Amino acid sequence: MTLASLKYQQINTVNIDYRTYLSAGEIAAIEHETTLLEYREAAGIEALKIVQNNRGWISDDSLFAIANLLQMPVSQLEGVATFYNLIYRQPVGKYVIHLCDSISCYLTGFETIADYLQQELGIGFGQTSSDGLFTLLTNACLGGCDKGPTMMIDGKHYQHLTVDAVQTILVELTNSANGLTEGEQ
Numbered sequence: 001m002t003l004a005s006l007k008y009q010q011i012n013t014v015n016i017d018y019r020t021y022l023s024a025g026e027i028a029a030i031e032h033e034t035t036l037l038e039y040r041e042a043a044g045i046e047a048l049k050i051v052q053n054n055r056g057w058i059s060d061d062s063l064f065a066i067a068n069l070l071q072m073p074v075s076q077l078e079g080v081a082t083f084y085n086l087i088y089r090q091p092v093g094k095y096v097i098h099l100c101d102s103i104s105c106y107l108t109g110f111e112t113i114a115d116y117l118q119q120e121l122g123i124g125f126g127q128t129s130s131d132g133l134f135t136l137l138t139n140a141c142l143g144g145c146d147k148g149p150t151m152m153i154d155g156k157h158y159q160h161l162t163v164d165a166v167q168t169i170l171v172e173l174t175n176s177a178n179g180l181t182e183g184e185q
């Protein structure tokens with residue numbers, strides 16, 4: 001049996017009762033989503049977002065519990081989570097930096113910004129800074145191709161990036177995380 005098939009077998013046999021794992025608020029929010037859709041499993045992506053918003057990321061246990069609530073195969077929900085790159089399947093920092101590496105941004109300075117971020121944060125792509133503040137990821141086109149290089153953090157898009165601009169953004173986010181306002185650094 002291959003590792004992949006073993007993992008597939010495990011993921012479909014583990015079962016977690018959602019009532020013992022998800023909060024009442026999470027269950028209510030997910031159930032609300034199901035009322036808007038024809039099939040319960042169609043609420044998978046919204047359910048993943050709801051739980052991630054509360055817990056920061058989607059652990060295996062969260063995945064099992066959501067699948068149990070939606071009465072769908074865990075492997076199917078795992079497929080949704082894997083496809084959607086804003087669902088995190090491992091712990092992430094307070095801020096997740098999605099730096100666009102698609103062609104337009106690549107041609108307008110992706111590498112310069114990527115090098116700076118990695119150097120400044122002391123991490124590579126897919127890693128989280130030692131202070132737990134920043135996770136660095138690449139992302140496919142963010143829809144601002146004429147404004148590259150671009151990145152997205154917490155749903156906010158940053159465009160026409162320069163090293164100076166990124167430095168300012170990192171300082172502002174770090175100060176915000178530490179409860180500092182402008183001029184208090």
Ligand code: FES
Pocket residue numbers: 100101102103104105106140141142143144145146148150
């Ligand atoms: S290529 Fe980067 S936003 Fe489209």
